[in-house]
Amino acid sequence: MTGVETQTLQLQTRGFNDVIDVTPEIQRLLQKSKISEGNVLVFVPGSTAGLTTIEYEGGLIQDIKDFFQDWIPMEARYHHNERWHDGNGYAHLRAAMLKPSLQIPFLQKKLLLGTWQQIILIDFDNRPRRRELIIQFSGVVQADENSQ
Amino acid sequence: MTGVETQTLQLQTRGFNDVIDVTPEIQRLLQKSKISEGNVLVFVPGSTAGLTTIEYEGGLIQDIKDFFQDWIPMEARYHHNERWHDGNGYAHLRAAMLKPSLQIPFLQKKLLLGTWQQIILIDFDNRPRRRELIIQFSGVVQADENSQ
Amino acid sequence: MTGVETQTLQLQTRGFNDVIDVTPEIQRLLQKSKISEGNVLVFVPGSTAGLTTIEYEGGLIQDIKDFFQDWIPMEARYHHNERWHDGNGYAHLRAAMLKPSLQIPFLQKKLLLGTWQQIILIDFDNRPRRRELIIQFSGVVQADENSQ
Numbered sequence: 001m002t003g004v005e006t007q008t009l010q011l012q013t014r015g016f017n018d019v020i021d022v023t024p025e026i027q028r029l030l031q032k033s034k035i036s037e038g039n040v041l042v043f044v045p046g047s048t049a050g051l052t053t054i055e056y057e058g059g060l061i062q063d064i065k066d067f068f069q070d071w072i073p074m075e076a077r078y079h080h081n082e083r084w085h086d087g088n089g090y091a092h093l094r095a096a097m098l099k100p101s102l103q104i105p106f107l108q109k110k111l112l113l114g115t116w117q118q119i120i121l122i123d124f125d126n127r128p129r130r131r132e133l134i135i136q137f138s139g140v141v142q143a144d145e146n147s148q
Numbered sequence: 149m150t151g152v153e154t155q156t157l158q159l160q161t162r163g164f165n166d167v168i169d170v171t172p173e174i175q176r177l178l179q180k181s182k183i184s185e186g187n188v189l190v191f192v193p194g195s196t197a198g199l200t201t202i203e204y205e206g207g208l209i210q211d212i213k214d215f216f217q218d219w220i221p222m223e224a225r226y227h228h229n230e231r232w233h234d235g236n237g238y239a240h241l242r243a244a245m246l247k248p249s250l251q252i253p254f255l256q257k258k259l260l261l262g263t264w265q266q267i268i269l270i271d272f273d274n275r276p277r278r279r280e281l282i283i284q285f286s287g288v289v290q291a292d293e294n295s296q
Numbered sequence: 297m298t299g300v301e302t303q304t305l306q307l308q309t310r311g312f313n314d315v316i317d318v319t320p321e322i323q324r325l326l327q328k329s330k331i332s333e334g335n336v337l338v339f340v341p342g343s344t345a346g347l348t349t350i351e352y353e354g355g356l357i358q359d360i361k362d363f364f365q366d367w368i369p370m371e372a373r374y375h376h377n378e379r380w381h382d383g384n385g386y387a388h389l390r391a392a393m394l395k396p397s398l399q400i401p402f403l404q405k406k407l408l409l410g411t412w413q414q415i416i417l418i419d420f421d422n423r424p425r426r427r428e429l430i431i432q433f434s435g436v437v438q439a440d441e442n443s444q
Binding site: 195 | 298333350358359395398400412
Binding site: 002003004006041043045046047072078079080081082083084089092093095096097099100101103134136138 | 150
């Protein structure tokens with residue numbers, strides 16, 4: 001038997017490329033779910049944040065912040081800013097490129113990530129934000145739940 | 149009970165970074181489907197277009213077009229063009245970077261997007277194209293369908 | 297009836313932006329699976345490789361290698377390298393940007409890819425690597441399997 005469980009994860013970010021490791025929380029939600037084999041869809045509603053995986057260590061965290069600033073600078077000229085005057089055109093573009101969804105397979109309630117591979121949210125916006133991630137597990141309901 | 153519904157969405161694009169908001173059509177297909185909780189996989193067959201989300205407003209549409217032209221210029225030299233002479237090497241690279249798939253969770257037949265977050269197709273090719281997107285809903289079949 | 301099948305695909309790469317077409321192997325695994333309609337999640341555990349689709353021809357393979365070297369150069373200065381001295385900071389950044397997962401829909405056991413669209417793994421690391429991809433099929437178990 002297969003099923004779907006849709007949950008949410010509340011986060012407070014500092015904005016400005018805040019990089020947050022959400023792996024432990026997702027693994028904890030997976031432990032409590034009834035689904036043992038399948039995948040988790042992690043999704044951030046909103047258009048100024050994105051998701052990917054990285055080795056979560058201080059050097060790389062700095063590297064990815066520097067990288068985004070070099071690639072899509074906060075201070076460049078954006079048509080979005082000229083129209084809306086909220087100054088976060090750079091954040092919209094970065095988020096559109098990193099994309100809002102990520103999927104990780106799991107087996108026996110264990111995420112099949114590499115040893116040095118963590119799931120991160122990057123909040124690109126130019127202010128602290130309260131974020132609510134969607135954490136949706138899909139797959140096979142574990143046998144002992146089936147038989148009850 | 150869970151199920152899968154695989155549908156298609158026909159689009160006529162103008163090529164040259166045409167940015168098309170496909171959210172209303174996907175929400176409309178979701179309304180007509182039998183699946184109430186789960187996710188939709190949006191996929192573009194072809195190697196010169198991609199999918200992401202963005203706040204669909206004129207300033208940002210212009211910003212993302214300018215961004216792709218700065219990042220992966222149409223007029224640069226590509227080995228692909230030298231071999232095939234179709235002049236769309238830039239479009240292949242942009243599409244490979246943006247990627248052809250996107251997944252959005254939904255609950256009670258409502259896409260869990262942010263308020264200012266729309267699903268867009270970008271057609272990078274150097275000519276108008278007829279595109280057929282794959283729209284695949286997976287998840288829980290709604291209760292009233294179950295009981296019939 | 298729906299189900300999930302989680303398999304692995306072993307690969308030996310040469311590292312250094314090795315671009316490997318994994319489409320035939322995934323199509324072969326799909327043929328042998330019991331799932332006829334749904335999607336495949338392709339996932340690379342590890343933080344120095346990524347997945348996308350491209351037209352797999354020699355010109356574009358060279359173009360995408362050149363592109364990554366121009367965009368995120370191997371020889372630039374990375375905080376990661378200064379801390380860990382493994383010299384693959386560039387590979388971590390490229391992988392975080394390309395992302396480790398990809399999803400392709402299928403129908404009647406046929407991947408719904410474009411004619412000139414192949415699924416590729418790019419191994420960015422600075423040495424040959426043995427990789428194990430996760431290939432997870434989710435969807436409708438084919439009718440003749442159902443009735444047995």
